[in-house]
Amino acid sequence: MYNGRTDPVEHVSQFNQMMAVYSKDEALMCKVFLSSLGLVAMRWFDGLRPNSIDSFKQLTQAFGFHFITSNRVPRPLDSLLSLSMREGETLKANSDRYWEMYNEIKGNYDDVAISTFKSSLPTKHGLRKSLTGKPITSQRQLMDRIDKYKRVEED
Incomplete structure (x- = not known):
């Protein structure tokens, strides 16, 4: 479950690995992705404008942009x-x-x-x-x- 404090890129990557077999089914990917969101992320999702997301890629990009402050920066x-x-x-x-x-x-x-x-x-x-x-x-x-x-x- 994504809690809003961990790296969103890592979350999407792990999700994609778990769902690799279903990656061609956009609707299923979107629906199951929602089930991986905790309360904070679900509030973000609920705040999206209706019909503003057309694909799983668009959903994960919007997710990453919103939670960008939680991105883990590689060490030098x-x-x-x-x-x-x-x-x-x-x-x-x-x-x-x-x-x-x-x-x-x-x-x-x-x-x-x-x-x-x-x-x-x-x-x-x-x-x-x-x-x-x-x-x-x-x-x-x-x-x-x-x-x-x-x-x-x-x-």
Whole structure:
């Protein structure tokens, strides 16, 4: 249910994924979309002028325009540079925090992910030494190396 506080673009995207099989049926898409609206959004819908919407696309555009202030703005790439492992923080907690922020950045920055994650670790951390001694070339390799060190940390 859309409550008026979350990202309307994400809501429409999730709705489209759930309704992919029925995407050609405009009337059904509109009717079912209404059932995904909470009280605030339903009040917005009830306030639309009669016959002002001619298609599902028009409905979702009007919805997005109205709730635009709830759009989630992607983080800038340089926000990764501000991350560093906190005193007493586990590698798992640090990497969870890092990947959460990384996923909020728009674009594909595998090379930046590798270097910024490495620099977020303390100089004496075993993983940082490993990444320096045996450099990696992909995000997948980075995640695998992190997982290896997390398992050691957990034992």
